[in-house]
Amino acid sequence: xxxxxxxxxxxxxxxxxxxxxxxxxxxxxxxxxxxxxxxxxxxxxxxxxxxxxxxxxxxxxxxxxxxxxxxxxxxxxxxxxxxxxxxxxxxxxxxxxxxxxxxxxxxxxxxxxxxxxxxxxxxxxxxxxxxxxxxxxxxxxxxxxxxxxxxxxxxxxxxxxxxxxxxxxxxxxxxxxxxxxxxxxxxxxxxxxxxxxxxxxxxxxxxxxxxxxxxxxxxxxxxxxxxxxxxxxxxxxxxxxxxxxxxxxxxxxxxxxxxxxxxxxxxxxxxxxxxxxxxxxxxxxxxxxxxxxxxxxxxxxxxxxxxxxxxxxxxxxxxxxxxxxxxxxxxxxxxxxxxxxxxxxxxxxxxxxxxxxxxxxxxxxxxxxxxxxxxxxxxxxxxxxxxxxxxxxxxxxxxxxxxxxxxxxxxxxxxx
Numbered sequence: 529x530x531x532x533x534x535x536x537x538x539x540x541x542x543x544x545x546x547x548x549x550x551x552x553x554x555x556x557x558x559x560x561x562x563x564x565x566x567x568x569x570x571x572x573x574x575x576x577x578x579x580x581x582x583x584x585x586x587x588x589x590x591x592x593x594x595x596x597x598x599x600x601x602x603x604x605x606x607x608x609x610x611x612x613x614x615x616x617x618x619x620x621x622x623x624x625x626x627x628x629x630x631x632x633x634x635x636x637x638x639x640x641x642x643x644x645x646x647x648x649x650x651x652x653x654x655x656x657x658x659x660x661x662x663x664x665x666x667x668x669x670x671x672x673x674x675x676x677x678x679x680x681x682x683x684x685x686x687x688x689x690x691x692x693x694x695x696x697x698x699x700x701x702x703x704x705x706x707x708x709x710x711x712x713x714x715x716x717x718x719x720x721x722x723x724x725x726x727x728x729x730x731x732x733x734x735x736x737x738x739x740x741x742x743x744x745x746x747x748x749x750x751x752x753x754x755x756x757x758x759x760x761x762x763x764x765x766x767x768x769x770x771x772x773x774x775x776x777x778x779x780x781x782x783x784x785x786x787x788x789x790x791x792x793x794x795x796x797x798x799x800x801x802x803x804x805x806x807x808x809x810x811x812x813x814x815x816x817x818x819x820x821x822x823x824x825x826x827x828x829x830x831x832x833x834x835x836x837x838x839x840x841x842x843x844x845x846x847x848x849x850x851x852x853x854x855x856x857x858x859x860x861x862x863x864x865x866x867x868x869x870x871x872x873x874x875x876x877x878x879x880x881x882x883x884x885x886x887x888x889x890x891x892x893x894x895x896x897x898x899x900x901x902x903x904x905x906x907x908x909x910x911x912x913x914x915x916x917x918x919x920x921x922x923x924x925x926x927x928x929x930x931x932x933x934x935x936x937x938x939x940x941x942x943x944x
Contacts (some may be wrong), residue, residue, distance in 0.1 A: 534722055549606075568665075572626075575685070578873065585931065586808075599717050604640070609660060609891050626768075641691070662679065662779075665685045666685065666782055667686065667695070668685070668687070669688075669692065670688070671689045671690075672688070672819070672829065674689075679802050680699060680801075680802045682700055683700070683704070683777075684698040686698065688825065690917075691826070693795040694796050694798065694825035695781075695796070695798070696799070697798070697799040697804065699799060699800070699801040699802070699805070700801070700805065701801060701802075702801045702809070703743055704774060705750070705800075706742075706743035706744050706746050706747070707743060707774060708744075708749045710778070711727060711732050711760075711771075711772075712756070713750060713761050714732060716752060716756050717866065719862060719868055720738075720860055720861075725763055726764040726767055728769055741894040749798065749800045749817040749818075750798065751796065751824035751828070752796070753796055753797075754794055754795040758788060761788070795828075796824070796828035796829050798822065799821070800814060800818055808885075809831075810882065813885065813886075816883040816885075816921065819918075820876050820886070823876040823915070824915075826915040828881045832913075833913065836871075836909065836911055837874075838868075838903075839872045839873070841874055841875075843868075844905055851895070852894075853878075854870055854890075856891055857869075857873050857913060878903070878906075879903055879906050879920065880918070880920065880921065882920055925944050
């Protein structure tokens, strides 16, 4: 706080009078000089405040001056007159559009304002490569007559009405059928081919040509169990065999049927091509092939029927007749060591194939009378069911040609 002025009448000096001295003269009348000086200071401060208001907001003013009485004692020396304070330089004006910047928080509070560190987000899983769209097959249920009358413009898939576990593939062309199933045939039943691995393209081509056939003529009809087809694809994958698109289409069908994932796949798949796919595939020939292949489906899916056929082979046929049938089948390229294959083919040819273009009984040393006798005995003892209700032939029975005209089923270009 600054010291007061020496002529400030607000200050009263009290002196002790000494003995014997004269009393001090009374104070003079008139306007107190201290009040005048105080008024001048107020006027100056007011003028300075107005000037500062015109220039902008100044720095905080010094503490207000207070006028008080001084304590008793000598009057201190006057302090030099204080100069009016110099206002601080005015900062450049801030554009009106820019909002006033808020002061930064104290350093001690920065940590509290900053978000707590978090663990890095887990990386997004890598999407699996897109899988090619698999075909979806429409499976229609049909009778033998309906399937025989069908003319395929594209691959058609049927379930056989009396036995839905039998799946029928109806191809528009023999070439398409061969590309789909010939490699399976080589694995399952062809003589001279490995049965523990799948042939590659070059090996399959050589096997077909060695038999004097083409892809289209290797088989006119096919038949396999669900388990055999599943094994084929397992062995192909194990051997790293690159399969054809037609074979992969077959795999997709098996997946749709649930055979690839079943612990014990059950069912049968048979095939044929449309009438007119080949000069030899007439409507009657197509009906004969279908009837023949359906009997194979029965052997695969009807355990009582299969057991009956095995017993008939051993007890009804003579040893000579069995040997003649084995010879006939071996000539067509069937694996002779597979007895179940031989038994299955015997019942299909002998009991359900009556077109001499596909099976001539003279080629196996049978007469017409002997065949009629065997067929009657076979049908008499058959277990009841849809197989027993099947006629000997769907197509009209064609009388056999003279023995000199036909040998056994033509060649490999026969139904199985």
